[in-house]
Amino acid sequence: MNRRPLFLIGMLCFGFAFFYIPILSMILFSFNDSRLATVWGGFSTKWYAELFRNDKVIEAALLSLRIALISATFATILGTMTGIAMARFRRFKGRTLLSGLVTAPLVMPEVITGIASLMLFILMAQWLGWPAQRGFTTITLAHITFSMVFVTTVVHSRMIQADVSIEEAAVDLGSKPWQVLRDITLPVISPAIFSGWLLAFTISIDDVVISNFVTGPGNTTLPILIWSKVKLGVTPDINALATITVVIVGIGVIIAGTLLQRAEKRRLRDERMAYRDNL
Template identity: 75%
Template sequence: MNRRPVFLITVLCFGFAFFYIPILSMIVYSFNASRLATVWGGFSTKWYVSLMSNRQVIEALMLSLKIALVSATIATILGTMTGITLARFGKFRGRMLFTGLVTAPLIMPEVITGISSLIFFILMADWIGWPGSRGFTTITLAHITFSMVFVSTIVQARMLQADRAIEEAAMDLGSRPWQVLFDVTLPVISPAILSGWLLAFTISLDDVVITSFTTGPGATTLPLLIWSKVKLGVTPDINALATLMVLTVGMGVVVAGIVMNRAEARRRADERMAYRSND
């Protein structure tokens, strides 16, 4: 029974190799002393040093973080409002159409979203003189429009799961609907809101297509910078930058995993406690 099928193990190894060998080779070559990306010239950390002193990279990183932070936060607020409305508004004329309109951007090709955002900004500039130039504001607005859809989808799913009676109970105990929202609804769905924010943040941080349509002179985000640098050939400092990003993301995943494991262990302990105190 303990002999696992050879075929399955092979497939598993291939899968992992396919996925991780490129990343591993990138990490290895980020420590390459040679200028040539594909020729090993000994171990060195000089690309990391040069990265830290590269103003262009630091500025691009700061801009990306700023856009991701602002767009994720606004998208979370708007997306949460949409999600709650869709889940709680009950039946109304055109509800199906409305739900469809909200989820359509999920499957819309990014190029289309990018182009339509660009055309919209150009038209707006013609009509009301705003936005005068494209950059931080236009990128952020474009990111909000497509990432809020993810938030609203997550929130809506969580709302449909939640026990409606909890909100009714709060209302029954004297709270007006807006108080119920802040006292009960939002705290109950807060994990969904948090994961929506994280998703919106990640999507914004690594977006190339929509950003490239809505950016302007002087506003280069990190993915755009990497993209434009790679067009001139892969250099070891890009490897170093990418390695740092992998490290950051990896650490994020590990920390999230530990936190979730702890929460699970605590929940189990709580359940044991409840069982013991059963009367």
């Protein structure tokens, strides 16, 4: 029993080194004074200053944020509806097709989704006259479609774990279906809805490939901007941008982790309380 954990712990160390050495190196070089992004030339924060002076970056970041907020919200609404429908309605016309439609985007290569959506938008513009221009609208539509199925997955798995009888109990006590939805189902699955939203948000704000296809002239999201810069090579201001991202995400994850741990502690305390008062 002694040898194996040593090997496993060694692998864990190796794995985490593999995960974090590139990121730490990137953070370190964001404070590099040299223009050459890979050669150390002394400490400096000038790349951060440059980043915040760059209107293009700020503009792209704001566009990405707007698209992500709107598309995540709509994706959550549509995805939650689908998740509930798939979990609660066993039989309806076209159920098989729907279950295909909510799994296919999960495994569809982004390139294909990208060109497919672009062709749709071009043909729609030609035949229907809408959307007249590609950009904010088309990216948002594509992101809603692409990320709603992730919300569906999260909500659906929560729904099938949930005890159906609590919804039946509400019906039994006189609530009509939509009241049950409002009073019972949605509050019970709200953590799943929230994580679905978060997932949709990060998918949207991180997406390059699909956005790159369906966007139009002048509508550059942050990932598209980074992509076009990075294609030309490593630059120090991207290091700075990456560092900011890592710090924001890191803080978010730490807060989430702390909250989870606190919830776990509260649950343990509640259980002890229930046990103590057992009559």
